[in-house]
Amino acid sequence: MMATTHAAVGLLLATPVAxxxxxxxxxxxxGGLAGGLFPDLDLFVGTHRKTLHYPAYYWLLAVPAVAVAGLAPSALTVAGALFLLAAAVHSVSDVFGAGLETRPWEATSERAVYLHPQSRWLRPRRVIRYDGAPEDLATAAVLAVPGLLLFDSRIRLVVAVGLVVSAVYVAVRKRLPESVLEWLQ
Known part of the structure; x- marks a missing residue:
């Protein structure tokens, strides 16, 4: 899934607080937006969907963080809880997308996300065929609706920009592998 879809999930998780x-x-x-984006930073540092994706371990931090935020709500405890919760959901939800291949619409990879406690890769389910697929954009748009309705203009602007970026990405996604190769040559 696109990073913006994961961010929309993080914002959706924040709506009960709003x-x-x-x-x-x-x-x-x-917190929800940042946590939804955070695991994908491993695109730049380490192995994608392994270095910062923890489908089991984030939950060990998220559950007590949510409890602390519920018992002692403050800006810091709530932001931290939503960050960890969104990162946990992101890490698990990557299983529902494609694998790690350059052209994920070809469905050649059986690696969706690394499960550290079992030292193995979980296989992709391809409910969303690949990041940047039309259904990925539709999912992001639907998930963003509560954020557009419940939050102030600053958050709405972030969501709107994210949806525009997502739409552009979807429009060019299938041309990206060739474009990158041409650029590198």
């Missing part, structure tokens, strides 16, 4: 404790909506949104 409804119950509006004064903590912004920290919740920022």
């Amino acid at each position: 409804l119950v404790a509006p004064e903590l909506a912004i920290p919740a949104a920022v």
Whole structure:
């Protein structure tokens, strides 16, 4: 899935906070958005979907963090809980996308996300055929609706920009592998 889809999931996870404790909506949104994006930073540092993706371990931190935020809500505890929760959901949800191949629409990889406790790769389920597929954009758009409705103009702007970036990415996704190869030559 696209990073923006994961960010939309993180924002969706923050919506109950916006409804119950509006004064903590912004920290919740920022934590959810950042946590939704964070695991994909391993595109730049290490092995993608292994170095910063922890489909089992994030939960060990997220569950107590959510409990702490519930018992002692503050900007810091809420943002931290949403960050960890969104990172956990991101890491698990990559299983529902494609594998790690350059052209994921060809479905040649059986590596979706690394499961550290078992020292093995989980296989892709391809519910969303590949990052940047039309259904990926549709998923991001649907998941973004509550964020567009419940949060203030700053968060709405971030969501709108994310959706525009997503639409452009979807439009050029299948041409990217060839374009990168041409650029490198």
